[in-house]
Amino acid sequence: MWSLSVAEGDGPDLARGKAATASGSENDTNGPGNAVDGDPTTRWASKYEDDQYIQVDLGAAVDFDRVTIVWEQAYALDYRVQVSTDGESFTDVKSVSNETPLGSRATQVETFPEQTARHLRIQAGTRATSWGVSMWTLSVQRQAEPDVDLALHASVQASSADSDSTGPEQAVDGNPRTRWASKAEDGQWIQVDFAQPATFDQVAIVWEQAYARDFVIQVSDDGQRWTDVKSVSNKITELKINVNGVPVFARGGNWGWDELLRRVLPDRLADTVEMHRDMNFTMIRNWLGSSNREELYQACDEQGILVWNDFWQAGQFLPNPPGYVDIAADTIRRYRHHPSIVVWCGANEGDPPPIVDAGLKQAVATEHPEILYIPNSASGIVSGRGPYHWVDPATYVDNKIYEADSFGFHTEIGMPVVSVVESMRNLVGDEPEWPPSVVWNHHDWSTVGNQRVDTYQEAIDARLGESGSLDEFATRAQFVNYESHRAMFEAWNANLWQDATGLLLWMSHPAWHSTVWQTYDYDLDVNGAYFGTRKGCEPLHVQADPGTWRVRAVNHTTTALTGATVTARRYDLRGRSLGTPQSQRVDVAASATSAAFTVPAPDGAGLHLVLLELRDSRGRLLSENTYWRYGAAEEMRALNDLGRTRLSTETGGVRTSGGRATVTTTVRNEGDTVAALVRLSVRDSRGDRVLPARYDENYFWLLPGESRLVEIAWPARLDVRGRVQVSARAYNSAG
Template identity: 30%
Template sequence: MKRYVSALLTALLLLLTVGTAETGTASAASVRSHNLRSGWALHSANGVTDTGEVISKPGYDTGGWSPVSLPSTVLAGLVKNNVYQDVYFGQNLKNVPDLTKQNWWFRGEFDAARKAPGQAYWLRFKGISYRAQIWLNGTKLDGNAVGTLVRHEYNVSKLIKPGQSNALAILVTPPQHGCKDLSICTVDWNPEAPDMNAGLWGDTSLDTTGPVALRDPYVKTVLPLPKTDSADLTVYADAVNATDAPVTAKVGGTITKTGKPTLTFSQNFSLKAGERREVAFKPIHVTDPALWWPLQYGKPELYNLSLKAGVGGAASDTKAIRFGIRQFTDYRKTVNGTSWAGYKVNGKNVLFRGGGYVWDLMQRWDTRTNATHIKYLKDMGLNTIRMEGTIGNEELYDLADENGIMVMAGFVCCSAWQDDSTWTAEQYDVAKASLDSQMRALRHHASGFVWTYGSDEPPSAEHLAAYKKIGADLHWQNPTVDNVATWSNDDAGMKMDGPYVWEPPVLWWDTKQAGSAFGTTAEEGTQAPPPYDSVRKFLSPSDQWPLSTAWNYHAGRPGTVFADTGPYDKAIDDRYGKATSAADYAKKAEVQNYENTRAFFEAWSAHKYSESFGTIFWMLNNAWPAVHWNLYDYFFKPGGGYFGTKKATEPVHIAYDYSSRKVYVVNSTLAKQGGLTATATFYNIPDLAKKHTATAAVTSEANSSAAVMTLPAVSGLSSTYFVRLQLKDSSGKVVSNNLYWNSTKPDELGSKSDWYYTEVTTYGDMSGLSRLAQNPDVKATATRTRSGVTIDLTNTSKTNVAFFVRPEVTVNGGEVLPITYSDNYVSLWPGESTTIKADAEFQGTPTLLLRGYNIPTTTVRVR
């Protein structure tokens, strides 16, 4: 990952410093992009009487303003300046007043490059929320730059002061609360930000070019499917004439990849004064392409496109992107009377498995944060990230390209985006401009997988037609769907039937249930409180137990059906035994999270291509410290849900169907696996008495799933019992090891169901886990390596299992974060050993913390 970031930065620096060296002409225009991050200040408009004309003049005194760096929202800037403190702790966010009731000034001062013959200057804004008036050097550039997801660009060649200090003043009008504007909003996921994310959330830059500027390069790749031994590449880019006179230019470029022939192309064309026009090149035929594949299918191979525009023999602009040669296609298959969307990549069926991403509540991110999201997705074995309205983080797209993660993007539900029957003419224009801006940002990325024009409901016929025309005009090469909910559109191809609160594992497997693993779902999931160590970071001891108003404030948005964790809490008490403290609740929650997310992804994977075609877990992460949906928490601490997912999505995996008692072997790779043996063994708790064993020979076809045995109803079982599944290769090596805890009193579902839950009438009895004998005989050693720590665990007991053992690499008492483990929450039978590799960067002296469901908490020195 670090090598990729370094290489990308090096390439960008080369492109951004092109000038005399590239053209060989001393008077050539500078070609560069300067990100205007520093030198900014923020202030409420209520406290400023000066006009934009005055504020935007160089030298204006911003004494008393809050210094900020861009990108920044209003709230992020105020928090950075300690105007509001610890806003994520407890209910402190309530102490922040409504910041949308006033406008806000952002003012920045910067130096511009010296003037050269033919040089043009461009101001570019990738994200202003929601509405802005923009002044440069005392002149108003725009009196109504509107649209959170709209990019704004201005030719400021006549206003800039070359080689001198320049000033920008931007008066921002925040979006309305309640998602009433076409802005970024998080519906019922968390409390609304007090400023509704007003501000300059995207990059702001000053670009310099010659007379012709290049914009939005893109390579459309077409394969002769089902063959993949060649590809046709069509290069597109927009060219913009920065002058008041016609101009003739030449645009040429190269396509390169190490070990592959260099491809070149060029074209001459003319532009009218001020004209912006797309330039399309003749298709380039490539033989034996290196294909981009998603995770577990192969390598995500990338090519480099470099473009250069020249005028009169001098370089005018350059652009460079990476792209992948791949082709996504869709198909339909009917299951349970409904037509579902299925997908293929490079002619191969692909089951998309992912989570719903959301950025920080204040829209803060950085490279480390973005890289960790992608690293965790990849480590969990997930291949897709869904961005419902939280689009525009282009660095995340880059990282997804590099790591074989597919991106599902589109507009958000339950907001002005969905309520398009009430749009004004301005909102209609904003919606179209938003789609154009965001499709341009995503279209050249190999990771771009599908665009959803609507979420819960489809846009109106008029608006949908306009959207599809934009997609066609931009040569969008990937599948699209009108929306992702069959309840509002029979032909949507995807469902959003819930659930969104806790349900027992059997629900995912029982295909009579609306939310079970059949068809294609854009989102569904379950409540998943974070580990106790994380809870202590945002709740005071008195708010941690009993579960408090502050706890519920960190659930879904107040006033919604998700404003508390009631269904989840009842399941813990009724299934695992009534929780007696915050630590006891968290201990049981980790086990419950593990079993539920494991069952979720196992069910979808086991039914792939016959009944199921793709799933998104709601959610991947949280916008702030939350006790509701996630696969990993705000602090990047991996918990039960994380490791349950990781177990379920192993490349080759053995799984148990809670509904039919079938055992499945799922192969998520493109390689056949033969000579395997599946074993299922039932054990009583607490004595580990073996009650039944079944075996089956298995050949697992590439990219497939098959039931390999059906387990009988075994008599003589304890009320809580274990089912241990193992899959071994011909040499006896374990390929997949999977332990289930189950009950002779099964979880049962009732007939009452709504969009967010299904009634649970009977809860299984997992309380037998608390009767496991304490096992002090787990021995651990830990050795530091170049990439982290290697952990060796051995259960030296002759009689007792070590259940749900959690090793943690810690420094100064807390787990090193972010971190990945090759496995975790492991269970060891008497005499068994395992080795776990932890990957993390840290400073200081690490210690191994070892805890588990029935082992004492101990610490081990890392050697």
């Protein structure tokens, strides 16, 4: 046991620091004094025998009416509390049974119209965890006779068992410490044969942690033909955030360290939080409480970005670190004046130890009572755990790729992100830049970690061929970066409020030069991931669902959109129209979506463009979205054979107001083919990039003869020399 406390009511611990003796200890380190020393990290452990005891000399006769024991995993199945006036003759005060396991368990009772049958089956559907389904006890009863368990010691069989020690008979043996556990597959079942027809109207299941997300109670007279009696759903209601009564779809990213060396240049935090706002994010998760910078919270307050704040536990937990909860309470008091904070989370991808969890819950309830506390960042009313590597972007809309088999409030999803060539050259420094080498490995390029960069590189190569230089690879990577990040958020958009309530990238902010899990890079330059994310997170948005190509309008605002129009046009790579444009009027309620038509693929078109527009009732453009649609990945290689095109830019003078410098440029495609994924970059007279810069559009496509007006802004404090220049480069730019 970790601790033994004796008290009267809510009074002090009378056993603290007193003399303790025991029947024995497993070693000199784990003696009985550890249970009363006030240190939650020390414990008494007996010899490996039954009938062990620990006793405390309280120093004098005192009044008490309670004993509190914090058990380690090796707890007593039963014990007696005894008292004595002389330490020799003891009187029993209370007998305690721990026959019921102290671990994870939950009892579920389901009633239904009275049935008379010989056989009963629990037919599970999907699993709630990555394990199979597991139950400590299955009881079948008639409510009029609640003490009679018809399933007790009955004949039982199941679809499977994960071991010889967890067979189905363990669920009906009357021992609450044994359990049936199936193989790690959906669709498992357990059935009971009562030997003769029996009448019942209630089933009670004591689930282990691996419970069934849904199941059907069935009955049969012959054990062959089954009749459904009741369908049961154990689906959890996902976290849904409302601010002032308005539902907020949480879209954002995980924020780790502000900076690798823990020092942040002036204004950098404000700049990077503003970049999150520019991506249309509504939330930042302060992962593991990694940042304690007041400037981060202040910037989130100013930018209207909600903060999910973790405490600091992850991995292996100490049962009750001294002072931990007190420090957590101090932290809550320090930051609670920030209106941006909406969640306090106990631990990353795990549950805090019970004492810590209870302490954190109470600390939040006391110090920040209007704010939600949840114990686990990836379980319960939220989910997580990736994927963290590249997957086919068309699969993000399939909830089966997620551990929880649902969209929900998903706290971590991401993939490798190779940024623009200039930033990558800063990453490699004086080392050879191509092919990827050890210096890349030093910056997270790993085939054995969760990022699995080999699948990312294979996806780029499959689409556009193997690259012969860093410049070529970084340019090609932006197609995959953009397409994949847009697809993540569009998958959640498509299921908005059905079971999709939030999505947070792993990660959004880099603390150092990296090749993975970022939207902008350490230089604060933007790339395809940034603008794919920004597109998928638009407050008013038009998108097409992969696979079906059903177009839908998305409204993340608080105002209904009425009389809007959705239009789809298809073009080949020379900018020629493929078929007749499609158009439909749509009304979209506030914080909702509205489906429109499907966009069929032209016969034999190969790689082509699908251009979507959403306009309001006055014809004003609200959203546009360009898809490069292909079947097999190699169809994208048509871009390698596409004729070269020339882009012209016409840039006005710099305007300065309110601490920001702004310039407007017009980009025009002067060629006779499409300009693929045009990247804009603002530079000063020396050719240096102006960073950070905010573009109201970037990484876009232009048809032949089409032009785009783009506004670019940056902090006026930057040292920008001479006249700024805006460069425009398409994948198929000439020269």
